[in-house]
Amino acid sequence: MGLDRRSFIAFLAGGTGGILCTPVIWKGLDDISIWSQNWPWIPKLKYGQREKKPVVCKFGSDAYGVRVETAAGRPFVAQGNPDHPLSKGGICPLGAASVQMLYSPSRVKAPMKKVGDGFENISWDEAGKLLAAKIKAAGSDVCAMTGDETGTTADILAGFLAGLGSEACFLMPSESAPAARAWELLGGQGMPGYDIEHADLVLSLGADIHESWGTVVRNGKAMAADNAVYTYVGPVQKAGTSISAKTWVACAPGTEPLVALGIAAYLINAGKGVGMPGYDALKEFVTLTNPPSRVAQATGVSEATMKQLAGALLRARRPLILTGSEFGQGADALGCAAGLVLNVLLGRVNAKGGVTDIPFTAAVVNKAPDRRTLLARDVVGYVQDVAQGKTKPAKVTLVVDANPAYALPQPEVTAKAFEKSDFVVSFSSFMDETAARADLILPASYFIEAMDDAYAPYGSGQANYSVSPAIIDPVFDTKSAAEVILSLAASTGIDLGVASFEEAAKARAEALGADWDTLAEGTAWVAEMSNGSGVSLWNDALRALSLAKVPAGAMILAPLARLHLGVDGTPTTPFGTITIRNTELKKNVLCVQMNAATAGKLGMKQDDAVQVKSPAGSCKAVVSLSEAIMPGVVAMPLCLGHTVGDAFSKNKGDNVYKLLDVQREGGTGMSVFGNPQVQITKA
Amino acid sequence: MFYNVCPNFSRVNGGCFFQISVLGYQQKKDAKLGMEVMNVQRKKSCIMLPLLAGFVAAVALGWWGYPKLVFSEKTQPIRFSHSVHVSGQGMDCTECHFFRDDGSYAGLPTTEKCAECHEEAVGEDPAEAMFVEKYVAEGKEVPWLVYQKQPDNVYFSHKAHENQECTDCHMDMSDVDTPQAYYHNKLTGYSKQTMKMWQCERCHAENGASNACYVCHK
Numbered sequence: 010m011g012l013d014r015r016s017f018i019a020f021l022a023g024g025t026g027g028i029l030c031t032p033v034i035w036k037g038l039d040d041i042s043i044w045s046q047n048w049p050w051i052p053k054l055k056y057g058q059r060e061k062k063p064v065v066c067k068f069g070s071d072a073y074g075v076r077v078e079t080a081a082g083r084p085f086v087a088q089g090n091p092d093h094p095l096s097k098g099g100i101c102p103l104g105a106a107s108v109q110m111l112y113s114p115s116r117v118k119a120p121m122k123k124v125g126d127g128f129e130n131i132s133w134d135e136a137g138k139l140l141a142a143k144i145k146a147a148g149s150d151v152c153a154m155t156g157d158e159t160g161t162t163a164d165i166l167a168g169f170l171a172g173l174g175s176e177a178c179f180l181m182p183s184e185s186a187p188a189a190r191a192w193e194l195l196g197g198q199g200m201p202g203y204d205i206e207h208a209d210l211v212l213s214l215g216a217d218i219h220e221s222w223g224t225v226v227r228n229g230k231a232m233a234a235d236n237a238v239y240t241y242v243g244p245v246q247k248a249g250t251s252i253s254a255k256t257w258v259a260c261a262p263g264t265e266p267l268v269a270l271g272i273a274a275y276l277i278n279a280g281k282g283v284g285m286p287g288y289d290a291l292k293e294f295v296t297l298t299n300p301p302s303r304v305a306q307a308t309g310v311s312e313a314t315m316k317q318l319a320g321a322l323l324r325a326r327r328p329l330i331l332t333g334s335e336f337g338q339g340a341d342a343l344g345c346a347a348g349l350v351l352n353v354l355l356g357r358v359n360a361k362g363g364v365t366d367i368p369f370t371a372a373v374v375n376k377a378p379d380r381r382t383l384l385a386r387d388v389v390g391y392v393q394d395v396a397q398g399k400t401k402p403a404k405v406t407l408v409v410d411a412n413p414a415y416a417l418p419q420p421e422v423t424a425k426a427f428e429k430s431d432f433v434v435s436f437s438s439f440m441d442e443t444a445a446r447a448d449l450i451l452p453a454s455y456f457i458e459a460m461d462d463a464y465a466p467y468g469s470g471q472a473n474y475s476v477s478p479a480i481i482d483p484v485f486d487t488k489s490a491a492e493v494i495l496s497l498a499a500s501t502g503i504d505l506g507v508a509s510f511e512e513a514a515k516a517r518a519e520a521l522g523a524d525w526d527t528l529a530e531g532t533a534w535v536a537e538m539s540n541g542s543g544v545s546l547w548n549d550a551l552r553a554l555s556l557a558k559v560p561a562g563a564m565i566l567a568p569l570a571r572l573h574l575g576v577d578g579t580p581t582t583p584f585g586t587i588t589i590r591n592t593e594l595k596k597n598v599l600c601v602q603m604n605a606a607t608a609g610k611l612g613m614k615q616d617d618a619v620q621v622k623s624p625a626g627s628c629k630a631v632v633s634l635s636e637a638i639m640p641g642v643v644a645m646p647l648c649l650g651h652t653v654g655d656a657f658s659k660n661k662g663d664n665v666y667k668l669l670d671v672q673r674e675g676g677t678g679m680s681v682f683g684n685p686q687v688q689i690t691k692a
Numbered sequence: 693m694f695y696n697v698c699p700n701f702s703r704v705n706g707g708c709f710f711q712i713s714v715l716g717y718q719q720k721k722d723a724k725l726g727m728e729v730m731n732v733q734r735k736k737s738c739i740m741l742p743l744l745a746g747f748v749a750a751v752a753l754g755w756w757g758y759p760k761l762v763f764s765e766k767t768q769p770i771r772f773s774h775s776v777h778v779s780g781q782g783m784d785c786t787e788c789h790f791f792r793d794d795g796s797y798a799g800l801p802t803t804e805k806c807a808e809c810h811e812e813a814v815g816e817d818p819a820e821a822m823f824v825e826k827y828v829a830e831g832k833e834v835p836w837l838v839y840q841k842q843p844d845n846v847y848f849s850h851k852a853h854e855n856q857e858c859t860d861c862h863m864d865m866s867d868v869d870t871p872q873a874y875y876h877n878k879l880t881g882y883s884k885q886t887m888k889m890w891q892c893e894r895c896h897a898e899n900g901a902s903n904a905c906y907v908c909h910k
Contacts, residue, residue: 012742019739023746030747031754040762043880046845054844056799058792081833 057081063090063531065463065477067410067456068110068579069103069572071095072159072463073226074475074533077108084108084457084481089226094473094535095466099226102573106582107456111484113583115439115655117452118485128450133488136451141500143405143432149174152403152430154388156181156411156578159463161373161513162491165505166409168377169494172503176378177403179388181411181577182338182680184222184345185467189384190677191346192366194550196286196543199368199381201349203331204470205231207362210325212318213241214332214348215265219249221337221570223468238325240318242268242310243335244567245602245644246637258318259639262567263684264308266332266344268315269351270295271304275319282354282546291350291547298552309639327362328355336570336647338577339418339683341674346551358544366544367465367472367536373516375506389671389680392417395426402429407436409490410453414442415651416577418669418682419625436490441580445653452487454479459489462514472536474521476514476528553676563686564607566623567644568665575648580658589661592633593646599662600633601689602644608634611689618692621645623685626667629692643687763875763884769834770827771819774865785858785866797850800836803827837874839863839885847910860895861887 012020028034061076066087074093077084087108091098110116120136121128131139144151151173157163158180167178180186185200192201205211205218205228216222219229232239232253239254241247244262260268274295282288295301301312322328332348334340349364357363369380392413394400406427417423420442427433427446435447444450453459461477491510498505507513518525523534573588575581581589593600601621608614617632621643630645638644650664669682777783788801798805807828813821827834840862842848853861863872863885875884896903 015739016742020742020746023743023748024750025746026743027747027750028754030751031758033754033758036758036762040877040879043882047843047881057802058798059794059796 055081055083055085057083061088062457062478062480063093064457064480065461065475066100066104066107067157067160067461067463068107069101069225069576071224071226071466071468072475073099073101073104073224073466074531075100075104075107077457077480079480082481084111090531093475093533094471095224095227095469095475095533097227097230099230101226102585102588103576103579103582104226106584109584110439110579110582111455111457113439113655115441115658116455116485117437117440117444117450117487119452120486121450121452123448133486136449137493137496137500140434140449140451141497143434144173144497144501147173147404147432150401150404151175151407152177152179152391152405153407153409154179154181154411154413155409157409158183158185159466160491161462161464161510161517162409162494163383164372164374164377164380165491165494165498165507165510165513166407167383168374168505169498169503170407171376171378172498172505173501175403176386177391178378178383179386179391180383181413181416182389183467184216184333184337184340186384186387187340187342187345187679188333188467189381190342190679191344191349193381194342194346194548195349195353196545196548197366198543199366200465200467202365202367202465202469202471203329204362204365205329205331205468206234206236206470208237208327208329209362210321210328211237211239212322212328212330212351213239213243213254214268214330215243215260215263215335215340215344216331216333217243217247217249217335217337217570218331219253220247220572221335222331222333224466225572228468237327237329238321240321244565244639244642245335245569247569258310258314261307261309261639262335262565262642265335266340266347267299267304267308268310268318269330269332269347270299271301271308271310271312271315272319272322273347273351273354274301274304275316276323276351276354279319279323281323285353286545287547290549290552291354294547294552309641322351322355327357327360329357329362329364330355334683336568336683339669339681341681342677342679343551343674350546353544353546365471367469370464370474370517371520373507373513373520375504377505387678387680388413389417389682390673390678392423392426393419393671393680395429396422402426404431406430406433408434408443408447409436409494410438410578412437412441412443412578414446415664416666418666418671418680420664420666421626436493438487439580440653441578442651442653451490451493452485453490454483454487457481458483458487459492460510460514462517464517472521473533474518474523474528475533476518476525476531478529478531550676563641564611564689565642565684566621566665566668566687567638567642568669568683569602569644569646571646571648574646575658577648580651580654581648581661583655583657586657592635594649594662595631595633597661598631599628599645599649599665601630602633602635602638603642604636604638604640605634606640607638607643608632613689613691620690620692621668622688622690623668623670625670625685628663628665628667630663643689759875762879763877766837766874766876768837768871768874770823771870773817773819773869774871775867775869776815776817778866791851791854795851800838803831803833837876837883839872839874839883840887841883842886843882846908848908 057080059080061078063076065072066075073095074090075087076090078086089098089100090096119130120133122131153166153170155163155166170178240256241254242258242260242265246257277292301315305312330348330351332345352364395402413423433447434449435444436451436453437444438453438455457480459479464474465472515525518528573585613632615634619630621628621630645665647665649662651658670685671680671682674681790798813824893903
């Protein structure tokens with residue numbers, strides 16, 4: 010019998026019947042449906058013991074404690090640390106995204122050397138030899154910049170440069186430098202501290218306490234506790250700081266601290282400060298040289314309002330005055346001093362809910378300059394001078410945990426200064442504008458991959474010290490920047506007195522009288538009480554400082570710091586991208602916010618494409634109308650317009666730092682920037 | 693030329709349509725039509741055999757061949773003997789499979805946990821020596837093959853099921869000396885023993901527990 014057509018059909022029919030009696034079809038369909046849900050790119054969860062490990066987050070605007078939660082040792086989320094004095098359970102938008110960024114595609118995964126227009130991966134050994142050779146050849150002709158203002162890494166870096174014979178080690182701009190200078194001028198020994206938790210009235214003169222001023226997370230917690238009445242003086246009714254405040258007083262950008270001088274005049278008239286050191290000089294300065302009428306003219310805040318604010322301060326039991334830049338940098342020392350003077354005048358120094366004197370820490374690294382000296386060095390002025398040929402460029406430039414090519418005023422000036430340096434090295438965790446310009450990129454371990462520390466971030470109420478242990482091994486081929494610098498120092502024959510970062514941190518803990526084991530477990534050390542004796546009301550040095558001059562009728566820019574958009578050293582995170590509002594970025598174009606009256610005066614309307622020009626540069630933007638901006642002022646968000654990075658931050662809008670022109674403050678010579686006069690024309 | 697199919701088809705074939713087979717055909721001239729027609733001759737044939745053969749082949753393929761095709765057989769990285777630990781050492785299941793302080797379930801013990809007793813080999817078994825050498829000394833976790841691992845989209849709490857018997861869902865391993873083979877589904881990536889949703893739902897229904905989506909899918 011052969012297999013004919015009928016037999017074949019019968020075979021198939023039998024086969025079909027047979028298959029239906031097996032699980033092939035049902036199981037196959039089920040498996041295919043499951044297979045279709047299991048694409049290889051879908052992340053897989055890691056199971057195991059969950060732990061919460063305390064570390065210090067420096068990813069946002071300030072250093073504060075967070076708890077990183079891990080599953081089987083793998084970090085998956087960061088949360089606020091209720092036991093840390095600067096967190097109290099809170100976390101900022103960048104801190105919340107910090108673990109997500111551990112695995113970011115923009116992480117630098119291995120040392121890289123510039124070859125032509127690109128980079129090639131090299132080994133750490135090769136990178137170390139290359140850098141050591143360049144450093145040896147440069148001698149003392151080396152400069153460095155770091156964004157780590159609170160950590161011992163800055164001391165190690167500064168000590169290394171001092172060992173080479175260079176004094177060109179700088180901190181990136183912040184509120185700390187003008188505050189340190191102002192406090193010094195008033196006779197303070199360390200840094201001013203602000204006991205915001207115990208105040209019952211907080212007058213914020215320009216200080217954006219929710220986004221950029223001081224200990225932002227702690228500030229938010231203090232505000233949420235609702236123990237004080239908050240008043241914000243500034244040009245923009247800000248989503249965090251001023252909306253939460255009871256009162257918003259509109260004030261011309263950059264002149265907010267001057268309001269303190271006007272208020273001081275009313276307080277003196279009310280009998281405050283009599284007999285205090287410097288009383289007569291201050292009285293003359295605020296009643297004769299710069300009377301409230303003049304302050305009112307400069308700031309746009311009426312004399313009646315200043316009198317009203319003075320009355321509120323007099324009635325409060327524990328008033329506290331904060332002064333600062335609207336975006337956390339570029340302020341002048343006089344402004345900061347004016348706010349501090351009000352605190353002194355009201356007897357708020359060394360008082361509960363007032364101002365404290367937080368001492369600088371003892372030196373723990375050989376040759377390292379003290380922190381006051383480091384804060385007094387002006388990185389903006391140095392870069393401008395190098396670019397303009399007024400200062401000799403360094404042969405080797407070391408950039409640690411900072412992105413000056415993006416975040417210093419006028420990035421093109423920084424680029425010019427970098428071009429003049431023979432060899433630029435970036436110690437960075439992420440590929441950013443500075444790393445892209447560097448000749449050598451040394452991937453720095455992330456904050457949870459290496460030990461770090463933080464001493465009393467600016468704005469703290471009391472001296473405090475936290476140590477952040479490494480809770481995981483580096484995800485990529487990275488190293489701690491501090492350890493690399495220590496190796497470099499050893500290879501170039503410079504004795505910094507410490508062999509490792511841990512040794513330096515232990516020395517710091519010992520100098521403070523803190524228990525190392527407790528610190529290493531993640532518990533912060535807090536000083537019982539700092540003293541601020543010897544502070545005066547006013548002195549001749551302050552008289553020499555200059556008042557900011559605002560041209561009448563000028564259009565002034567108020568840069569907006571927004572943590573969800575990023576900070577100087579950290580671009581917009583993937584979490585942050587989805588929170589960008591259409592008043593900040595519209596169809597990938599930066600928004601320039603102004604109120605309807607200002608727009609009408611300029612002949613603009615909503616969504617008009619414009620060019621914003623300042624003496625420093627220009628930005629493309631689109632008009633966004635907002636009644637939260639005072640007339641005569643335009644506001645633009647910072648931290649957009651990155652040209653290097655991942656898809657979440659790159660090529661979104663424009664960089665407002667291009668518009669910030671730099672002035673030198675009379676008296677201190679410090680670089681002041683932040684509120685340029687701008688012209689707005691239709692594009 | 694056209695084909696003329698026998699009109700008495702069913703009768704010719706004895707009314708058994710299962711037994712038809714075409715043997716050939718003859719050509720002859722039809723007197724009325726005056727043309728040649730083809731007269732197909734049919735003969736009784738047996739289709740039962742191929743039908744049965746097809747059925748049997750498919751059943752065999754479905755029940756024997758298909759599993760071989762879809763599942764790959766794997767063995768555990770270390771031949772772990774439960775019987776040595778339970779019967780031999782008198783250990784309780786919960787000494788290794790325990791709830792953590794936060795209520796989460798540890799599942800399989802970590803290498804660190806095993807190393808509490810096996811920092812060094814304590815017996816003669818080569819599997820133990822291999823475990824110490826490859827995992828304890830290296831500080832690595834053993835990539836155990838979990839027979840009933842649920843996918844990530846299922847939130848399963850052992851704590852919520854602690855009143856059930858372990859063997860309601862898991863194999864009884866207490867007397868197992870050599871772990872059973874693990875069958876890996878090449879399509880889904882899951883184990884053959886992974887519980888299906890209908891099994892969860894049935895048990896929930898039988899025990900009066902909610903079968904709402906969010907109970908298991910967060």
